[in-house]
Structure formats: C-alpha cells, structure tokens
Amino acid sequence: MCRHLAYLGPEEPLGRLLLEPPHSLYRQSWAPRRQRYGTVNADGFGVGWYAPDDPVPARYRRAGPIWADTSLTDLARVVRSGAVLAAVRDATSCDPDPEAAAAPYTGDRWLFSHNGAVKGWPDSMGGLAGSLPPVELLSLESRCDSALVWALLLNRLRAGMEDGKALADTVLEVASAAPGSRLNLLVTDGQTITATAWGDTLWYLTGPGGRVVVASEPYDDDPHWQEVADRTLLSATRTDVLLTPLKDPRDDMAPVPSEESRT
Template sequence: MCRHLAYLGPEEPLGRLLVTPPHGLYRQSWAPRRQRYGTVNADGFGVGWYAPGDPVPARYRRAGPIWADQSFADLARVVRTTALLAAVRDATLSGADAEAAAAPFASGPWLFSHNGAVKGWPRSLAPLTETLPAADLLAMEARNDSAFVWALVLARLRAGDEEGQALADTVLEVAEAAPGSRLNLLLTNGESIAATAWGDTLWYLASPGRSTVVASEPYDDDPHWQEVPDRTLLAASGTDVLLTPLKEPSTEPPKEPRT
C-alpha cells in the first residue's frame, strides 16, 4: 500500500508538485484522504525525475518517512523537471531491503511504482518465475511483491511491448495467479504515462496541451480532477488522456471441446 504520482508538463520544482500542494504526496505520507488500505505511508519514499537532454532519470530514495528527510526538502526546493514519478510507501510486509524496496524502480528510460499488494505473496506468484530469465530474477532490487511485478513489466517492455500493453498484460497475469490482488501500477518514460486502476484509487488532472498529473488521489481541491474507474488502463501524454476498460480474468474452468 502506498500513494504515488506522475507528472508531465512545463518545468516545475519537485516541491511544487510534491510538497507545496495542501494535500500533496508529502502530506499523504501521514494524512492521505482517500487511501483504502493502511493509514500512514512511512516505510520509505522515492522520487525519480528527468533532466533536459538525458533520457535516463535520476532517483532519490530513502527507507524512512519523507517528512524526516531534511535533505529531500532542500532538493525538492531547487531541482526542476518536466517529468517525474514519486511514491510514499506503506510496506505490505515488514522486512529487509530498506530503500531498495521503495519506488520508483527504474531501468533505462522507465520509472515504475506499484500501489497495492499481491494476495498470497510470495507463493501465489511462484509459478510466474518460470516466465522470467534467471538473470532477471537475480537482478531484482528487492524481495517484495512490487519488485517482482516490476520484473514482469520490464520483461515485456524489453520484448518490445508498448507501456500500456505491458502494464495491462502484467495486471491480468498477476490477477489470474493471485485473485484479490490490488494492482495499481504507474509507469513513465518521461514523455508519456501509463497506469492501471485495479483495487485502489486513481485520479488524473489534465490541462490539454500543457500538463498531466496522474495520482493515487488529488493533491488539492481543483474541481477538474477526474477519478479513474476501477479495472481501467490509463494512457496519458502532455496533450490527452485515454481510458480503456480492463477485463477481469475468467475464473471458470475451460470448456471441454465439442466432439
């Protein structure tokens, strides 16, 4: 369980997107307004952002609560970007890995976050390990469900899938293996945003032709925030937002072929 946010638009200081809003991600770490599971997101945080001319994002992650990190307050005041992904974490299971378990996860141009929990982790997804190369499993940053879901998404991206397709197929695969999982995924490459609403809240604020924010919950009371329906894939650029329904995996056994 966590809260996360992605932004595309004109250059802004990190703090104006994460700290300054009255109900921004900074405040959501201790007082989220719409979080359905858990109450405090104090098990780590992270932000990834893109610098002009560099397609590979920078990251700043810590194992503790965002409000206790004075270095981040300074960084957020002066670092500016046109694209970011940030998250505050409420760990599903306590354990090791420290900041390595905090989103955003990253590879190449991509930043990724998972808001939710995989039902029955880790046993429920054990069969899916066979779909990944051994090197990908050994390279996982952390030993939690979010890191494994990221490995599944990343394998699809490396195989050439578009961002939205990679998220949708991963959600359906995990939901089939572990029914009852909450799988709000968020992905950006610095030029577009893909996200899923699957078991928790997701909202977006779009200023067509200017900026797009996709977040677990609104960071202010602007009436233009739109809620994303559950079981939906969101694909956004700086100019538009597209919503596509996702179909729940069938739980019925396959029918016997006719003879």
C-alpha cells in the first residue's frame, strides 16, 4: 500500500531520517520488509517538516518514485527539523493529479498520511462525503480515498476536537461505512504524533533527548523498536507514548450466541 514515518525530537537533517538508515523509507519504496499489501511504493512520495517558530509546515512532494528525484538528496542534506512526516505511495486507484494524491496532506498546522485503502471506494463513502460542508468537498486536494479521509479528520480537528479523539472517531466512522478498509492513519502538528494501526503494520521507537519515531516498519534493526497491535490508537509526544485499543464497529453487529450454542 504505502509506507510512512513521523519523527519528533532534536533537529536532524531529513536525510538522516529518510535516506541513510539501512532500511530507510527510501529503501522501503522498492524493498519493504513488512508490507502486507503491494510490493513497490513508486507512485509518488512526499515529506513535510516544521521550521523553528513556524507552526505551519513546509512540504515537498513528487508524482514519481523517490529514487528518481534528483533534487531530494541535496534538499535532505541541508534541511533540518525536529518534526517530520514523510511517505512513499503505492496507489490503489488512478488519479488525474498523482502529485496531489501523494502524502503528506496539509491543513492549518497539521500533516497527514494514510497507509491503506477504503473498501468499496468511492460508493461506500457517499454518505460520509455528504456530511462535509460543500466548500470542504470542493477544496479536496485529490479525488482519492485518502483525501476524503483527511477531509473528514480535518473537519473534526478544525472544530476543536483533540487529535487522538478526532483520529479515532474518523477511523471508526470510515470502518463502519466501509467494512474491511485498511486505515493506518498518521498525523502530526509538530508537537505530537497520533496514529492508528488498523489493517497494516505500525511500529515506534523512542530514544534519548525526547526522540520518538512512528513508522510503518522499522528503518533499522535496533531491538528497541516496538510493534503496535492492530486496532490501536497511538498518541506520542517527545516524552510519552500512549497506546489505546480501538473497537471494531463490526463487533457490535456480531450475533449473540444462543443459550443452546453456549452449552
């Protein structure tokens, strides 16, 4: 599907996070080790980062594979940040503007990425799309499923909902409308990282100096990487990581065993 990564901590050159590790996001674009769906993430990439004293993130995206971008090496060598979100994409559907469909998406102070796919797209999401203000639908960056999921989440964030609740409510809403969807979502505001494991892999690594990385898969063989269980919400700051189970909406629809079947 896709691979993505978010980082909080001391300022680092982008290349040290995205290019240099032995199993970096760069390498995961053609040789992921833990990807469950798809094999090559060559349908675009993007990186977003925060500069000191500026709450609005910068962003660099391209439609092609990350390994084909001749400008990225120089950019990643000189740009430093203490808050980063990046992704490489394996598209599940065609898009008239593949660069616009590449994560990260932005809105106000947030960066967002979606690793997965909405089942039954676009028919399954018609009802949820209708719940958004018309101007937000008309402002979608892309016509892909990730863009609509982001619009649903951003609508909650702009209404003042706390990041973790907004992310959890969005995942549960989409999962209810489109059962079987894979919804590994990742969002940061430069101060926190919030993510869901819902149908694909998610890992995190903490380190000294208030360093935390949340990623689809480990970018090296450090034994301190921790796997996040499926159906889990992760909320991280530079000092803490909190994991909260999420309940699949389908559990509420499961038939109750009869007295006969219990005996």
